[in-house]
Amino acid sequence: MELKPWHIRQPLRIGAQLRSQPLFTILNSSVKFRLMEPLEKESPQNINERSGKGHMIRTKCPGCGKLKTEEERIEDGCLRAVTLEDGSKSFADLGLKDELLRGIEAFGLSEPSEIQQLAIPSLLQRDSMHIRHFSKSGKSLALAISALQLIDTTIPFFQVVILVAPHFKLEVLADEMQQLAAFMPDIKTLAISSPPNIRVVAEKMRAGPHHILIASPWKFRYFAETGGPMDSWEIQGLGMDFSKVKYVMFDDITEMAYSSVTGDERYRGFVKTIAENLNTDVNIVTTNCTTESEFEEALSAFRKCPRKVIAARATWYSETLPVYTLREEARRDHLMKGKSPGGYRFGNALPPDVKPEASNC
Numbered sequence: 001m002e003l004k005p006w007h008i009r010q011p012l013r014i015g016a017q018l019r020s021q022p023l024f025t026i027l028n029s030s031v032k033f034r035l036m037e038p039l040e041k042e043s044p045q046n047i048n049e050r051s052g053k054g055h056m057i058r059t060k061c062p063g064c065g066k067l068k069t070e071e072e073r074i075e076d077g078c079l080r081a082v083t084l085e086d087g088s089k090s091f092a093d094l095g096l097k098d099e100l101l102r103g104i105e106a107f108g109l110s111e112p113s114e115i116q117q118l119a120i121p122s123l124l125q126r127d128s129m130h131i132r133h134f135s136k137s138g139k140s141l142a143l144a145i146s147a148l149q150l151i152d153t154t155i156p157f158f159q160v161v162i163l164v165a166p167h168f169k170l171e172v173l174a175d176e177m178q179q180l181a182a183f184m185p186d187i188k189t190l191a192i193s194s195p196p197n198i199r200v201v202a203e204k205m206r207a208g209p210h211h212i213l214i215a216s217p218w219k220f221r222y223f224a225e226t227g228g229p230m231d232s233w234e235i236q237g238l239g240m241d242f243s244k245v246k247y248v249m250f251d252d253i254t255e256m257a258y259s260s261v262t263g264d265e266r267y268r269g270f271v272k273t274i275a276e277n278l279n280t281d282v283n284i285v286t287t288n289c290t291t292e293s294e295f296e297e298a299l300s301a302f303r304k305c306p307r308k309v310i311a312a313r314a315t316w317y318s319e320t321l322p323v324y325t326l327r328e329e330a331r332r333d334h335l336m337k338g339k340s341p342g343g344y345r346f347g348n349a350l351p352p353d354v355k356p357e358a359s360n361c
């Protein structure tokens with residue numbers, strides 16, 4: 001097995017006898033280990049500071065054993081290869097096209113979430129990366145917004161592929177993409193959920209050429225292998241050309257390969273086949289893996305190593321790849337699902353019109 005750069009983490013915080021071994025061998029030998037000590041749960045002892053902005057939480061540092069904030073760990077050299085970013089405060093600061101900014105405004109987004117501030121600039125530079133952030137933190141929309149910004153409408157071919165599973169998430173993303181692109185009529189997105197109605201697909205394909213494909217990994221593997229959405233006379237001559245694709249985004253790879261909804265062996269196999277067959281000039285974005293072993297397993301299939309990890313916390317994967325995270329002062333409360341018809345919003349407090357639910361305790 002050819003070793004890839006992310007297989008080798010030095011130094012590993014495990015027994016000296018394992019230190020010299022490449023990670024892949026270690027994983028295969030089914031040695032149970034954690035590369036980093038788990039963070040201690042929040043307790044009165046290890047939280048000694050909380051500010052109004054973000055959480056200044058001191059937890060036991062896996063490097064030195066003392067109670068430290070992330071910033072203190074970085075300053076003291078306990079976490080290496082971590083870059084703290086200030087983020088961009090507004091969508092306009094991200095340098096997005098005017099039509100896209102209008103779409104974002106019409107969609108109802110007033111400011112970028114933490115992950116959008118962090119990830120969009122890197123996505124716009126077409127970096128290969130892994131994005132890890134909390135559930136419902138705005139990862140999918142970071143991908144959608146970046147895809148719309150990156151499309152060159154003078155190239156009448158697919159340029160960005162976003163792979164999503166399960167299907168209901170695919171449909172939500174396709175709908176969000178359409179709304180965001182409301183003022184970008186020249187950008188055409190083809191979203192195919194499974195099982196596709198062949199007539200509907202044929203109709204959609206005739207409306208092409210398309211620039212963005214949103215599909216399940218299962219469908220995309222089929223399209224890539226056969227050159228079309230189905231072996232049917234109705235869509236003969238309506239082939240799919242992926243030769244100009246420069247970005248393939250797996251949103252989210254955990255859901256595809258590990259969740260109880262989609263995470264059967266077949267899906268894992270589809271992701272693996274796609275990963276192994278993508279050309280190395282195609283940049284890859286993956287979102288969310290919940291454990292380091294899932295991360296290693298998911299990424300080990302790719303021929304191209306992601307260059308960075310964009311994460312909510314610097315303590316995630318800090319010894320594998322360079323990690324980018326927001327400076328604590330720049331952090332804002334996560335996107336929270338509101339209980340009002342307003343849907344998602346920032347902040348921990350309920351909107352003024354919503355009364356807290358009675359507790360059973």
Ligand SMILES: Nc1ncnc2c1ncn2[C@@H]1O[C@H](COP(=O)(O)OP(=O)(O)OP(=O)(O)O)[C@@H](O)[C@H]1O
Binds near residue numbers: 111116134141343344
């Ligand atoms: N900047 C923003 N401001 C307000 N709402 C937002 C913003 N970004 C995303 N949302 C909304 O938050 C919800 C979650 O966003 P999204 O699906 O992008 O998150 P995610 O991290 O991909 O979620 P998941 O964990 O399901 O993969 C969606 O309803 C989306 O419309």
